[in-house]
Amino acid sequence: MATNETPNTPEVVENALSKSEQFIENNQKSLTVIVIAVLAIVAIYFGYKNWYIAPMEEEAQSQIFNAEYHFERDSFRLALNGTENDLGFLEIAKQYGPSRTGNLANYYCGICYRQLGEFETAIQYLKKFDANDKVLTPVAYGAIGDCYVELQQLSEAAQYYEKAASYEKNDFTTPLFLKKAGQVYAALGNHAKALKLYESIKTDYMRSTEGRDIEKEISRIKAMMSKK
Numbered sequence: 001m002a003t004n005e006t007p008n009t010p011e012v013v014e015n016a017l018s019k020s021e022q023f024i025e026n027n028q029k030s031l032t033v034i035v036i037a038v039l040a041i042v043a044i045y046f047g048y049k050n051w052y053i054a055p056m057e058e059e060a061q062s063q064i065f066n067a068e069y070h071f072e073r074d075s076f077r078l079a080l081n082g083t084e085n086d087l088g089f090l091e092i093a094k095q096y097g098p099s100r101t102g103n104l105a106n107y108y109c110g111i112c113y114r115q116l117g118e119f120e121t122a123i124q125y126l127k128k129f130d131a132n133d134k135v136l137t138p139v140a141y142g143a144i145g146d147c148y149v150e151l152q153q154l155s156e157a158a159q160y161y162e163k164a165a166s167y168e169k170n171d172f173t174t175p176l177f178l179k180k181a182g183q184v185y186a187a188l189g190n191h192a193k194a195l196k197l198y199e200s201i202k203t204d205y206m207r208s209t210e211g212r213d214i215e216k217e218i219s220r221i222k223a224m225m226s227k228k
Contacts (some may be wrong), residue, residue, distance in 0.1 A: 001132050013179075023096050053209045056096055056098065056099045056102070057096075057099040057100055057101055059096065060092060060095075060096035060099045060100075060101035060102050060105075060140065061101050063086070063087045063092055063096070063101075064085040064087075064089075064092055064101055064104070064105060066082070066083075066087075067079050067082060067086065067087065067088050067089050067092065067108065068108070069081075070088075071089075071108060071112065073109075074115070076112040076113075076115045076116050077112075077116065079108065080109060080112045080113075088154075089105045089109045089112065090105075090106040090109060092105040092138055093105035093106045093109055093125070093128075094193060103128075103129060103130060103131065104129075104131070104136075105127075105129065106126070106128040106129040107126065107129040107136060107140055108126075109122075109125040110122045110123070110124075110125035110129060110143060110144075110150065111126075111127030111138065111143060113125060114126075114143055114146060114147055117150075119147040119148075119150045119151050120145050120147075120151065122143070122144075123144055123147045123148070126140050126143055126144045126147070127144065134167075134168040135146070135168075135173075137167055137168070138163075138164040138165070138167040138168055138173045138174075138177065139164070141160050141161075141163045141164035141167060141177075142160070142161060142176070142177050142180070143180075144159040144160045144163060144166040145157045145158075145159075145177070145180060146183075147161035148160060149184065154184050154187055154188050155188065157184050158181050158184040158185055158188070161177045161180045161184060162177070162178075162181050163176075164177040165177035165178045165181060171205055171207065171208050172208070174205060175178035175201045175205035175208040175209070175210040175211055176208075176209075176210060176213075178200060178201050178205075178210070179197070179198070179201060179210045179217070181197055181216070182194040182195075182197035182201075183217075184219075185197065186221060186224070191221050191224055191225045194217075194221050194226070195218065195222065196212055196220045197223070198217045198218045199218060201214045202214050202215065202218065
């Protein structure tokens with residue numbers, strides 16, 4: 001039975017190789033430039049990471065210790081500004097921003113300003129923080145939500161609480177921020193949304209601290225909805 005397949009003859013293979021060789025020969029300069037560019041990018045990346053970022057990270061870690069010491073003792077202004085001998089979080093974030101510790105200093109700055117009641121500045125620093133971390137990222141989102149609540153910007157607060165709840169679902173931060181989001185939606189008069197969030201805590205996080213008393217919130221919201 002006849003087929004339409006092209007036989008894999010030595011002539012066909014040789015012809016294909018000839019075309020490939022011709023392409024390489026015709027484009028040799030362009031291919032060489034591309035290879036050199038790729039190698040240069042790789043070299044720059046590893047050089048930046050190993051010879052610039054790594055020493056910066058090591059120095060930043062040695063600088064942040066005293067600022068964290070003041071932070072843990074609720075000396076937030078001192079933690080931000082440092083002393084004559086030690087840098088505070090503000091300067092660490094400024095000098096070592098590209099490093100992991102410099103980025104962490106943005107988080108600390110945001111929390112310090114929140115504790116000091118300077119909520120707009122706190123939001124600025126918390127939004128600079130980009131940890132991509134399963135623990136700190138939702139906490140940072142939640143802190144932004146807290147600041148928006150203090151500023152009476154409740155719609156923004158609800159959005160950040162929901163981002164905090166959904167970033168990395170677990171039995172600790174998720175029900176906490178679901179409840180906060182529900183409370184904000186209730187304050188906004190969106191009782192249906194609040195009820196939905198509360199019921200998700202009841203369904204998925206019943207064993208959490210928030211889950212143990214969420215039935216009270218559900219009953220309160222239903223009572224409010226029934227009065228409409």
